[in-house]
Amino acid sequence: MAAPCLRTVGSLTTRCGLCCRNINRISSHVGAQMVQRPFSASSSVHKKNQAPAGPEKHTPEFIQKQVQEYNIGKRHLANMMGEDPETFTQEDVDRSIAYLFPSGLFEKKARPIMKHPDEIFPKQRAIQWDADGRPFHFLFYTGKQSYYSLMHELYGKVQGVERYQERMRAKGLFNSTDQMISLGSSRWLTREELEEQLLETISIENYTRLIQLMERLLTMPYCATEEEFVARFRHKLDAQATNQMVPPLQTDEHGVAFSTAEGRRKSSTCSVRLQDSGSGHISINGLDYILYFSVLQDREQIMFPFQFTNTLGRFDLHATVEGGGRAGQAGALRLAISRALLSFLPKGDVENLRQAGLLTPDPRVRERKKPGQEGARKKFTWKKR
Numbered sequence: 001m002a003a004p005c006l007r008t009v010g011s012l013t014t015r016c017g018l019c020c021r022n023i024n025r026i027s028s029h030v031g032a033q034m035v036q037r038p039f040s041a042s043s044s045v046h047k048k049n050q051a052p053a054g055p056e057k058h059t060p061e062f063i064q065k066q067v068q069e070y071n072i073g074k075r076h077l078a079n080m081m082g083e084d085p086e087t088f089t090q091e092d093v094d095r096s097i098a099y100l101f102p103s104g105l106f107e108k109k110a111r112p113i114m115k116h117p118d119e120i121f122p123k124q125r126a127i128q129w130d131a132d133g134r135p136f137h138f139l140f141y142t143g144k145q146s147y148y149s150l151m152h153e154l155y156g157k158v159q160g161v162e163r164y165q166e167r168m169r170a171k172g173l174f175n176s177t178d179q180m181i182s183l184g185s186s187r188w189l190t191r192e193e194l195e196e197q198l199l200e201t202i203s204i205e206n207y208t209r210l211i212q213l214m215e216r217l218l219t220m221p222y223c224a225t226e227e228e229f230v231a232r233f234r235h236k237l238d239a240q241a242t243n244q245m246v247p248p249l250q251t252d253e254h255g256v257a258f259s260t261a262e263g264r265r266k267s268s269t270c271s272v273r274l275q276d277s278g279s280g281h282i283s284i285n286g287l288d289y290i291l292y293f294s295v296l297q298d299r300e301q302i303m304f305p306f307q308f309t310n311t312l313g314r315f316d317l318h319a320t321v322e323g324g325g326r327a328g329q330a331g332a333l334r335l336a337i338s339r340a341l342l343s344f345l346p347k348g349d350v351e352n353l354r355q356a357g358l359l360t361p362d363p364r365v366r367e368r369k370k371p372g373q374e375g376a377r378k379k380f381t382w383k384k385r
Helices: 002-036 043-049 060-081 090-100 145-171 191-198 204-218 223-231 296-308 326-341 348-355
Strands: 186-188 234-236 257-265 268-275 282-284 316-322
Touching: 060 090, 145 191, 145 204, 145 223, 191 204, 204 223, 257 326, 268 326, 296 326, 296 348, 316 326
Parallel strands: 282 316
Antiparallel strands: 186 234, 257 268, 268 316
């Protein structure tokens, strides 16, 4: 019995050895195929691993090419319109585009335009670091280097004015009202305009802090030494004053200069005659203004243009008023007096009068009563029964 058992065990061992060799051969073949097979990922994995594309950068070469194409297009447009390409301005381009491509779109940005590339493409910062990666400016890592650089420069201007004041005090020539900046008809740049100039986003708090420091500089004596610096952040407002009609100055038979003007307010109309070299006498419809207007507020309305221009007691005023009530007549007189004063004032004071609201007609009128209501706005009292 022992011999058959040994033969059986030997045959099983032989078969197991053959199976092991076959398994090793198959596994090595499969492994070779897996090594030789290239690895390929799906397109979704590639898109997921890709970094998002940043904003398009307009290189100087790109801008230069756009400028060349714009100049060529402007010459073609001038030839189409039959005008000289050398004297063809941007206003002519806008007029030609509006004529060739008429559009009834309400939004102006949606209409066809042809502008210079400098107006179309936004300004970009220059390279702010060297070849080794070191930033040029010491405020680079603040994240708002242009803003903080401006604040640093502004505070330096304030300290410079203070040092100039100390030198004037040492010489005994200090005057608290000397060399102040006259802003005239100008305003501060808005936050959006300042962002466009600095090429940075500015928060409301930072903008307020900048304006406060600017106002502090303007209140200091001898701040006129930095007038050129302040003018960089001011916007002039003299365009509207040039459109104001100034009545011509006339002379009577005695050679005395006078001016006439008219004014309206609500349903009141008036005409005034302002005569120079007078004694300050004011008559309205043949009566003294104190007798004509019994309310102090109405008298102040009439005298305010003279007080604002420092001409109290210089002119004689003769006015004719009709229609409306006392408030409407006082408003019409104030507007007519302000218009008549323009003939005697320099051109620089016209904008001051406009900003004070003396040259702006008041379009407000009494609102009409509505049907089904007790008044213009008032409703009838609602009752349940």
